[in-house]
Amino acid sequence: MTINAPRGTQDILPGTSEKWQYVEQKLVDLCRRFNYKEIRTPIFEHTELFQRGVGDSTDIVQKEMYTFEDRGGRSITLRPEGTASVVRAYVQNKIYGLPNQPSKYFYMGPMFRYERPQQGRMRQFVQFGIEALGSDDPAIDAEVLSLALNSYRELGLSSLKLVLNSLGDAESREAHRAALVRHFDPHREELCSDCQVRLDQNPLRVLDCKKDKDHPAMKTAPSILEYLNDYSKDYFEKVKSYLDAMGIEYVIDPNLVRGLDYYNHTAFEIMSEAEGFGAITTLSGGGRYTGLVQEVGGPETSGIGFAMSIERLLMALEAEGVELPVDEDLDCYVVALGDEAQVEAVRLADAMRLAGLQVDKDYLGKKMKAQFKSADRLNAKYVLVLGEQELENGVINVKEMATGEQKEIELGSVIEYMKEQMAGGK
Structure with a gap:
C-alpha cells in the first residue's frame, strides 16, 4: 500500500528547498539589521492559550485548530499562529522585567490550520513573523511596517501595496462598535449566519466577512476613522508622518479591521498587485495590540507585530518572475x-x-x-x-x-x- 502525505501538507524537495533556505536567510539578516532577535516556541501549546490569545469568536478557534487530548487528559493544540506563543513566552519568562525594552523578536516555523487546501494555503504552512513588546511609541509601528514591506522588497518584489488603517483606542472602538450595531441591525436577517452572531459578539468582524462583502449595507457602514478621539487621531497622524519620512507609500482603507478587542490603533496589510497572483492578494497582515499580555497573565503591555506565509511569498516571487540567486552547483x-x-x-x-x-x-x-x-x-x-x-x-x-x-x-x-x-x- 502506498502512503501519501496528509492532505494539505507538502514535501519540499531538493531543488526547491534551496529557495526556502535563501528566503529564510534573507529574512533573518533583515531582522538582524532591525535588531530583532529570534525566539523559538513549542509547536503545540495548551488550547486555552489560543482561545484567549486568538479569540473564541474567530474562525481559527471555532473551526480550524488541530486540538487533541494528551495522555494526561490535557487539551493541546498545534499552534495555528505565532503571536500567542511569543506573548506566552514573554510572560512566563518575565521578559517584561528586563532592562532593555522594548523586547523585539522574530520567529519562523510551521503552523497548523484545518481549512480547505488551495494554492498558497496549506494545513501545515510556514509562518514568519515579528513582535515588538513594551512600547507605545508610534515610531515603532512605522519600524514594523518598514520591516514588513522590506521583507518583500529585498527579495525582489515590486508590485506591492501597503494598506493602512487605525482602529483607535478602546473609547474610539466602543463608539464605533455601537454605530456598527445601529447600522447593521435592520439588515440582520439578510446577513449570513456567522455575521448574525458577530453582530452581537464582535460587530467589527462583520466588515471582514467574505460572504457578505457585496451587501449594500457594507458600502455605507460607518468608518472607524469617523469615531477616532483626539488621542487616536494624533497617534495615527504620527505613524503616517514617520512613513512619509521614510518614503513609504500607503493607502488608507477604513474597512481594514482586526476583530479582537485587544487590537488597537495601527492595522495593516501588504498585498500583491502582480498580474496572475490570484484572487486572494494579501501577503501579510499585522497590527498593534494592548491587553493580549494581560490575557495570558502578564502586566499591561502593548505590542505590535505582523506575520507572513513563506508559501505565499514564494508564490508572489513566481508571479513577478523573480529568479532567486540560488547556487545549486x-x-x-x-x-x-x-x-x-x-x-x-x-x-x-x-x-x-x-x-x-x-x-x-x-x-x-x-x-x-x-x-x-x-x-x-x-x-x-x-x-x-x-x-x-x-x-x-x-x-x-x-x-x-x-x-x-x-x-x-x-x-x-x-x-x-x-x-x-x-x-x-x-
Missing part, C-alpha cells in the same frame, strides 16, 4: 580509479568538505565515464581525477568543466588551490 566532484585511489578519494573529499568546499563523489562503483556524467548532472564546477598513476606521483588531475582546461596539481596543495578557484583566483 557543486564545487568539486572527485573521480577515483582503483582501490588505493578510492581510499585517498574518501580522505580527500572529507578534508575538502571540512575546508569549506562543497564536494561529492561516486558511491555506486561506476566506471570513469559514468562518474563524469554524474558530475555533469550535479553541475560540478571542477572534476578531480585520481588514479593509481596520479597517486604514485602525488598529484591529482583537476578539470574545469566550463572550459575543459585540465591541470595536474600536487595532492598536498589541491585543497588550497581549489579554495583559490572558488574565491575567483586563477
Whole structure:
C-alpha cells in the first residue's frame, strides 16, 4: 500500500528547498539589521492559550485548530499562529522585567490550520513573523511596517501595496462598535449566519466577512476613522508622518479591521498587485495590540507585530518572475580509479568538505565515464581525477568543466588551490 502525505501538507524537495533556505536567510539578516532577535516556541501549546490569545469568536478557534487530548487528559493544540506563543513566552519568562525594552523578536516555523487546501494555503504552512513588546511609541509601528514591506522588497518584489488603517483606542472602538450595531441591525436577517452572531459578539468582524462583502449595507457602514478621539487621531497622524519620512507609500482603507478587542490603533496589510497572483492578494497582515499580555497573565503591555506565509511569498516571487540567486552547483566532484585511489578519494573529499568546499563523489562503483556524467548532472564546477598513476606521483588531475582546461596539481596543495578557484583566483 502506498502512503501519501496528509492532505494539505507538502514535501519540499531538493531543488526547491534551496529557495526556502535563501528566503529564510534573507529574512533573518533583515531582522538582524532591525535588531530583532529570534525566539523559538513549542509547536503545540495548551488550547486555552489560543482561545484567549486568538479569540473564541474567530474562525481559527471555532473551526480550524488541530486540538487533541494528551495522555494526561490535557487539551493541546498545534499552534495555528505565532503571536500567542511569543506573548506566552514573554510572560512566563518575565521578559517584561528586563532592562532593555522594548523586547523585539522574530520567529519562523510551521503552523497548523484545518481549512480547505488551495494554492498558497496549506494545513501545515510556514509562518514568519515579528513582535515588538513594551512600547507605545508610534515610531515603532512605522519600524514594523518598514520591516514588513522590506521583507518583500529585498527579495525582489515590486508590485506591492501597503494598506493602512487605525482602529483607535478602546473609547474610539466602543463608539464605533455601537454605530456598527445601529447600522447593521435592520439588515440582520439578510446577513449570513456567522455575521448574525458577530453582530452581537464582535460587530467589527462583520466588515471582514467574505460572504457578505457585496451587501449594500457594507458600502455605507460607518468608518472607524469617523469615531477616532483626539488621542487616536494624533497617534495615527504620527505613524503616517514617520512613513512619509521614510518614503513609504500607503493607502488608507477604513474597512481594514482586526476583530479582537485587544487590537488597537495601527492595522495593516501588504498585498500583491502582480498580474496572475490570484484572487486572494494579501501577503501579510499585522497590527498593534494592548491587553493580549494581560490575557495570558502578564502586566499591561502593548505590542505590535505582523506575520507572513513563506508559501505565499514564494508564490508572489513566481508571479513577478523573480529568479532567486540560488547556487545549486557543486564545487568539486572527485573521480577515483582503483582501490588505493578510492581510499585517498574518501580522505580527500572529507578534508575538502571540512575546508569549506562543497564536494561529492561516486558511491555506486561506476566506471570513469559514468562518474563524469554524474558530475555533469550535479553541475560540478571542477572534476578531480585520481588514479593509481596520479597517486604514485602525488598529484591529482583537476578539470574545469566550463572550459575543459585540465591541470595536474600536487595532492598536498589541491585543497588550497581549489579554495583559490572558488574565491575567483586563477
